């Protein structure tokens with residue numbers, strides 16, 4: 005084991021390297037490029053044995069990833085934002101092939117307007133595709149999640165591709181100390197890929213991705229995918245325990261922070277949750293009984309684990325770094341549906357949208373969300389979903405608008 | 414290059430590897446080309462298919478192929494082929510499969526895909542010098558969706574989206590020229606009704622490494638409106654009238670493999686197909702017919 009300062013992108017590349025992937029189909033997009041450049045360099049230097057192919061689009065890249073996995077090789081690929089959406093048809097398609105592989109998404113806000121910094125609308129657009137989703141909050145978690153993702157993807161009861169998500173800039177370009185496990189230890193945790201019947205060989209003819217005619221046959225395969233995806237929830241803990249036994253870091257389906265005696269909490273995904281942690285510490289110093297719940301798995305959706313974690317909590321501020329136009333926060337919606345059908349004494353939920361396109365969520369805003377949530381609990385009146393924006397930000401925006409609308413010449 | 418084993422029709426097998434009884438229309442010229450090509454390529458192949466008529470060859474749990482099959486989507490069969498080829502190469506290099514377990518990778522795509530949606534993926538596969546076969550069965554329209562105009566539809570043909578008195582206003586795109594501009598290992602135009610020419614070309618391509626690109630004109634009774642029994646005759650007329658030049662590209666040179674000795678008027682080809690009926694009745698559209706003929710004459714004047 006070595007310890008090094010690594011960016012999230014480098015950590016992702018290390019994950020692929022340690023998983024000894026056979027194949028990396030690629031296409032560049034900011035902020036993902038460092039991942040593929042690093043892997044290409046290692047392959048050129050002979051430090052990684054495998055093949056790196058630059059495709060001409062993400063649509064083709066995801067196709068090649070799926071078809072190479074369907075041929076029985078271990079595959080890693082990476083994209084972001086526009087790339088993920090460009091390949092969307094194939095995300096759904098290759099998931100149906102039941103050929104496991106890992107795709108790193110480096111979250112970035114979607115066009116338009118075109119931008120570079122992160123939010124989760126890209127990754128959440130893929131939530132119904134059949135890919136599992138693991139959301140990371142630290143660079144260490146990025147590396148570790150790639151290894152976990154291969155174990156989950158290749159598990160007999162799952163056999164689905166996985167997207168591991170890290171936030172662009174906040175993780176992709178941020179250096180953090182990362183433990184790089186020894187390859188011998190990784191091999192014990194993640195043995196060579198056994199493709200079983202997912203392969204193409206002369207002498208063993210096989211048809212994959214074939215058409216079905218009739219809703220009942222179609223439904224069967226779709227239900228199977230759904231159930232396989234849900235199986236992740238049963239195998240996650242034992243795989244995570246195995247990971248902990250090898251590497252000493254234990255990952256739950258959820259990360260919970262200061263939840264033991266909490267009356268209130270934040271729920272949010274991704275690296276911005278580290279800001280929430282900091283706010284929790286400060287609020288606790290001021291006497292609040294408050295904590296944080298961060299789902300690592302978003303697909304399958306850890307409904308039971310969330311209901312359990314939120315049992316006894318009075319109020320929850322759900323912070324979505326995404327916006328479903330005409331509806332609101334996706335995490336909020338999904339959490340509400342999980343709690344609604346649970347028997348537990350459900351907490352009150354207040355919905356916030358923040359962090360779009362990398363917009364910061366400040367300490368003061370976390371404090372305000374905590375106060376509003378407590379007020380909602382006390383009065384029983386839940387405010388409408390809030391779109392976080394400060395007066396100062398609005399003033400800056402108005403300035404730009406004045407320039408944009410200034411008469412020409 | 415070695416002598417061809419296909420000296421006469423007798424050398425072609427009559428026992429086809431491809432099973433019958435699929436959902437494909439009777440008299441499908443595309444299937445005819447697939448059948449002959451498959452006999453020569455053999456069953457150690459994986460066909461990588463894009464959305465189109467041939468997608469219905471393999472419908473769960475049946476397949477007419479004795480080898481393998483992967484359906485991808487409309488735009489990306491060449492990328493599917495890339496992933497499989499790369500994966501097989503890695504497995505071979507790492508000694509995880511034996512050379513006898515290797516497969517030929519064959520893209521099977523329609524014209525709508527090949528001339529349009531998948532053109533970028535095809536171009537890139539050639540850029541990367543992918544070692545694969547590509548068969549475009551060109552039925553000159555989006556067949557599977559009801560034969561709308563595609564970039565391969567010939568001038569004046571009536572389609573589901575150009576059903577007016579003039580038919581399709583555009584001109585068939587020269588995909589062969591686009592392909593050969595990439596300098597692939599091999600490219601050829603073929604047709605099922607000239608099986609010897611087809612067989613020799615596939616045989617020749619099999620000895621080469623890199624992209625081996627085929628466009629088969631695929632007379633389509635359903636979309637072109639003719640009786641299924643006419644498929645072979647119409648195919649032969651396409652060659653004899655010179656509207657479908659049989660040629661190959663190898664080492665930077667294009668050779669016509671079956672130039673019609675005396676070209677017969679293109680009318681003979683057109684009038685057999687319902688999609689061109691408006692050129693003949695209620696009255697003869699002499700101007701259109703002359704223009705179509707002139708374009709063919711021009712092609713051959715330049716070609717020879």
Ligand SMILES: Cc1ncc(C[n+]2csc(CCOP(=O)(O)OP(=O)(O)O)c2C)c(N)n1
Pocket residue numbers: 464465466467486487488522523524525526527552554555556557558563
């Ligand atoms: C992305 C996408 N758009 C549209 C379709 C609908 N579609 C299915 S087959 C087809 C026609 C394909 O035409 P071609 O490649 O010429 O094959 P043919 O149907 O003629 O065999 C179309 C448009 C699709 N499957 N995928």
Ligand code: SF4
Pocket residue numbers: 437438439440441442443444466552556557631632633634635636
């Ligand atoms: S529509 Fe035409 S190309 Fe398609 S299967 Fe029928 S005959 Fe063949």
Ligand SMILES: [Mg+2]
Pocket residue numbers: 465523524525550551552553554555556557563
């Ligand atoms: Mg077609």
